[in-house]
Amino acid sequence: MTVIVGLEVHVQLNTRTKLFCGCSTDYRDDEPNTHVCPVCLGLPGALPRINRTAVEYGLRVAKALDMDVLEESEFARKNYFYPDLPKGFQITQYDRPLAINGTIEIEDDAGREKEVRITRVHLEEDPGRLVHRGGGDRARYSLVDYNRSGIPLLEIVTEPDLRSPQEARRFLVKLRSILEYLGVFDGEREGALRVDANISLEGHDRVEVKNISSYRGVEKALTFEVTRQKNLIRRGVPIVRETRHFQEARGITTSSRGKEEEHDYRYFPEPDLRPLRVADWVAGIELPELPAARKNRFMEQYGISLIHARTLTGDVKVADFYEKVAHVDPLLAATWVADTLLGELNYRSMSIAKVPPDHFADLLSLIKQDVVTDRAAVQILRVMLDRCAAGEAPESPEAIMERLNLGKAAGGEFTAIVRAVIEAHPQAVEDYRSGKKGALNYLVGQVMKETRGRADPRELGRIVTEYIETSEV
Ligand code: ZN
Ligand code: MN
Numbered sequence: 001m002t003v004i005v006g007l008e009v010h011v012q013l014n015t016r017t018k019l020f021c022g023c024s025t026d027y028r029d030d031e032p033n034t035h036v037c038p039v040c041l042g043l044p045g046a047l048p049r050i051n052r053t054a055v056e057y058g059l060r061v062a063k064a065l066d067m068d069v070l071e072e073s074e075f076a077r078k079n080y081f082y083p084d085l086p087k088g089f090q091i092t093q094y095d096r097p098l099a100i101n102g103t104i105e106i107e108d109d110a111g112r113e114k115e116v117r118i119t120r121v122h123l124e125e126d127p128g129r130l131v132h133r134g135g136g137d138r139a140r141y142s143l144v145d146y147n148r149s150g151i152p153l154l155e156i157v158t159e160p161d162l163r164s165p166q167e168a169r170r171f172l173v174k175l176r177s178i179l180e181y182l183g184v185f186d187g188e189r190e191g192a193l194r195v196d197a198n199i200s201l202e203g204h205d206r207v208e209v210k211n212i213s214s215y216r217g218v219e220k221a222l223t224f225e226v227t228r229q230k231n232l233i234r235r236g237v238p239i240v241r242e243t244r245h246f247q248e249a250r251g252i253t254t255s256s257r258g259k260e261e262e263h264d265y266r267y268f269p270e271p272d273l274r275p276l277r278v279a280d281w282v283a284g285i286e287l288p289e290l291p292a293a294r295k296n297r298f299m300e301q302y303g304i305s306l307i308h309a310r311t312l313t314g315d316v317k318v319a320d321f322y323e324k325v326a327h328v329d330p331l332l333a334a335t336w337v338a339d340t341l342l343g344e345l346n347y348r349s350m351s352i353a354k355v356p357p358d359h360f361a362d363l364l365s366l367i368k369q370d371v372v373t374d375r376a377a378v379q380i381l382r383v384m385l386d387r388c389a390a391g392e393a394p395e396s397p398e399a400i401m402e403r404l405n406l407g408k409a410a411g412g413e414f415t416a417i418v419r420a421v422i423e424a425h426p427q428a429v430e431d432y433r434s435g436k437k438g439a440l441n442y443l444v445g446q447v448m449k450e451t452r453g454r455a456d457p458r459e460l461g462r463i464v465t466e467y468i469e470t471s472e473v
Contacts, residue, residue, distance in 0.1 A: 001201045001202060001230065001233075002163065002201070002202040003163055003164055003165075003199065003201060003202075003222075003226055004160045004162075004163070004199070004200050004201070004202060004206075005160060005162035005163070005164075005165075005167070005168050005197060005198065005199050005222060006157075006158050006159060006160035006161070006162065006197070006198045007156075007157075007158045007162065007168060007171065007172075007195055007196070007197050007198075007218075008155060008156075008157050008158075008195065008196040008197075008198075009155070009156045009157075009158075009172070009175065009193065009194075009195050010126075010153045010154075010155050010193070010194045010195070010196075011153065011154050011156065011179060011185050011192060011193050012025075012126065012151050012152070012153060012185070012189070012191075012192045012193075013054055013057045013058070013151075013152040013153070013154055013184050013185065014183075014184060014185055014186050014189075015051055015053045015054050015057065015152055016053070017051060017053075018035075018039075018040055018051065018125075018150035018151055018152065019048075019050070019051050019054050019091075019123065019124075019125045019150055019151070019152035019153075020039055020040070020048030020049060020050065020051065020091065020125060020150055021037050021039035021040050021048070021049070021150060022037070023035045023036060023037050023039075023040055023150065025151050025152075027147035027148065027151075028189065028190065030147065032143070032145035032146075032147060033145055033146055033147060034147065035147040036146045036147065036149070039150065040125075040146060040149045040150035041086055041146055041149070042085075042086035042087030042088075042149075043086075047272050048091060048270075048272055048273055050273060050276075051152060054123060054152040055098075055123065055276065055278055055281075056281065056285070057152075057154070057182075057184040058098045058099070058121060058122075058123050058154055059098070059099075059278060059281055059282055059285055060182050060183075060184055060285055060287070061121055061154060061156075061178075061179065061182060061184060062098060062099035062102070062121055062282070063282055063285050063287060064178055064182055064287055064290060065099075065102030065103065065104060065118050065121070065178075066102055066103060067099035067100060067101055067102035067118065067121065068099060068100050068101050069098065069099045069278065069279045069282050070096055070097065070098065070099065070100065070279065071277065071279050072096065072275045072276065072277050073093060073096045073097055073098050073099075073122075073275065073276045073278075074093065074094075074095075074096040074269055074270075074275045074276070075091050075092070075093055075123075075269070075270040075273045075275075075276075076091075076092060076093060076094035076095075076267045076268060076269055076270055077089040077090070077091060077092075077266075077267065077268055077269075077270050078090045078091075078092050078094070078265045078267055079265055079266045079267075080263055080265060082127070083128075083130065083142070083144050084127040084128040084129065084130050084144060084149070085127045085128070085149075086128070086146065086149070090124060090125060090127060091124065091125050091270055091273070092122065092123075092124035092125070092155075093122035093123055093124065094267045095267075096275075097120040097121065097122035098120075098121055098122050098123055098276070098278075099120065099121050100119065100120045101117075101118070101119075102117070102118035102121070103115045103116065103117055103118060104116050104118060104171065104174055104175060104178070105174075105292075106167065106170045106171050106174050107170060108163070108167060109163070109164055109166060109167060114161075115161075116158055116159070116161045116162060116171055117158065117159035117161055118156060118157070118158055118159070119157040119158060119159055120156075120157050121154055121155065121156050121157070122154070122155050123152060123153070123154060123155075124153050124155060125149070125150045125151070125152070125153065126148050126149065126150065126151035126152070126153050127148070127149060128144050128145055128146040128147075128148055128149040129144070129145045129147070129148045130142050130143070130144050130145075131143040131144075131145065148191075154184075156175065158171070160198065160200075164222075165218070165219045165220075165222035165223045165226065166219060168197065168218050168219060168222055169215055169216070169218060169219040172193075172195070172215045172218060173215060173314070174291075176193070176215070177291050177314055177315060177316070178290060178291065180315065180316045180317070181288060181289075181290050181291055181294075181316045182287070182288065182290075183288070188351055191213060193213070193214075193215075194211055194212070194213050195211075195212045195213075195217075195218050196208060196209065196210050196211065196212070197209045197212065197218060197221065197222055199222055199225050199226070199229075200229075200239070201226070201229050201230065201233065201239070204229065204233065204238075204239045205238070205239045205240065205241040206241060207225060207229070207239065207240075207241070207242055207243075207244055208242075208243045208244070209221050209222070209225060209243075209244050209245070209246050209253050210243055210244070210245055210246070210256070211245065211246065212246045212248075213248070214248075217246060217248055220246075220251050221246040221253055224251060224252055224253055225244075225253060228253070242255055242256070243255075243256050244256060291313050291314065291316075294313045294319055295309045295310055295313040296309075298312060298313060298319075298322075302326055302330035302331075302334065303330060303331065304330060304331060304334040305334075307338075308334040308335070308338045309334075311338040311342070312334060312337060312338055315352075317351070317352050317353055318337070318342070318352055321337065321352050321355070321357055321360075322334070322337050324357035324358075324361070325337065325357050325360050325361040325364060327361070328361050328364040328365055328368060329364065329368050332364055332367065332368055333361075333364055336360075336363075336364060336367070336377075337360075340378065340381065341355070341360070341381070344381060344382065344385055345385070348385060348386075348389055350385065350388070350389050354388045354389065355384070355385065355388060356388070356394050359384060359394055359396055359397060360384075362396060362397045362398065363377060363380060363381060363384070363397040366380075366397055366398070366401065370408065371401075371407060371408060372401060372406060372407060372408055372454075373408060373453060373454060373455065373456050375453035376401070376406040376407075376408070376452075376453050376454050379404070379406055379453065380397050380400045380401055380404075380406060381397075383395075383400050383404070384397065384400065405452075405454075406452070406453075406454055407454065408454055408455070408456070414451070414455065414460075414463065415463075415467075417447055417450045417451060418447055418460075418463055418464055418467050419467070420450070421443060421446045421447050421450060422443065422464070422467060422468065422471075424446075425442075425443060425446065428442050428443050429443070429468055432468060433468070440461065440464060440465065443464050443468075444457060444460050444461050444464055447460055447464065448460065
C-alpha cells in the first residue's frame, strides 16, 4: 500500500524584530510578556508595519528553491477566536502567497535522488504561547505569553510527494540545512520549527496530524499513523477524514473529534497592509554557497570522500568548523570531525558552536605528530567537551594531556611496564610459547591497561613479542 505524505512546515525566521512591529524576537530567556507592544498585543487602533528583512528572507528561500515569486502577493486575515491570538485573527497570506512552484532534492528510501515539489511559501505571524497549568486536557487554568506573538513565520507547503515517514524526516533535515545555509533560520532554537503532516494510504481518505515540533516527532507520528491506518483497513473499518494531534510523550496520535475543530476562517484581504510587489527584488539577492555545491567543493578542494563531504556539509555550522581546522590535515580533520566529534556531540546533545576550533586543531596536530595515540586523543576530546558543556573555561589539549599524563609513553617507561606485566603473568607467557597465540592479546591488553591507552596497540604487540622471544622469563 503506497504511503502518501505532504507537509506544511512553519519555521521562525531569525530576524532581529517581529513581523509587524519593532519588538525584539530574542525572547526565549526572558520573562513572559516583556517583548510586547500595542501592535503584537492587538490593542485597538494599532497598525501593522511590514518588516523588510522578513520579506527579504522569504525571497531568499524562494530563490534558493527555484520558485516563482508572485508579481503581487497579499496579506489576509484568518479569523478565529483563541486566546493566543489577541486580535481575533492571524495576519497571513492566503490565495496570493509570496512564491509558488519550487523543488527540494532528497534521497528516497532506495538511496536515489528525488525531487519533492514545493507548492508555495508564505509569510505569517506566529501566535502567542499558551501554558496549561495542571496537565493537558484537565488543566485548571492557562497562562498566555505574547512574547512569541508576531514573530515572523515562513510557511512552506509541499506537494504530497513523500512516500514514507523516513523520507519525511530526510526532507526536513534537508530543508533545515538549506534554511541555515541561507542564514534565515536557527534550528537549534526550541520551537523554531513546527510541522503539520497530511498522510493517507493510496485509495483511502487523508488524515492531518497537527503541530509536531521536532524532526524525530514527524517520523514517529507518521510511523504511528501508517500502522494505525493499515490496521483499520485490514479490519475493514473506513479511515475517517479528520485532524489528529500528536502526543509527543506517548508517541501516538489522537483524534481531535472532527466537528469541534472545523473552522470557517472567513479570509479577507488585510486592509491595513498594502499588497507586496517585491518580485523585482529577487534579481538583487545573492545566494550563499548551498549544501550541494559545498559538498562538491569539499571533495575537490580537500580530497575527502563523498560520505565525509556529505556529513560535513549537512549542517552549515559543522561545515564552517571543518574549514577552520582542515589546515592541519584535511583527511585527518574529516575523519575526526565526521566520525568522532559529531558522535561525541550527539551523545551530549551539544552544539558544535560550543567547541573552540583552535583547540580542536591543536588536538589534531598532537595526533598528526604522533604525540598521542588515537585512544588518548579521544580521552582528551571528551575532557574538552565536558568542560565546554559545563561552561568552564576551555583548556588546551596539551594542558589536558599533561595534567592527565596521556602523552604517548616513552620507550623506557614502556619496557618497564612490559617487563612487570610479563613477570606477573607467567602462565600467559607459557601459553604463548606453547603456541596459543591468543595469549599475546591478553598480555597486550594488560600492558594497555597499565599505560591507560597511551600506547599504540600494534606497536605494543611487537614489543611484547620481542620481549618474550628474547628473554628468559
Ligand atoms: Zn510588538
Ligand atoms: Mn500557517
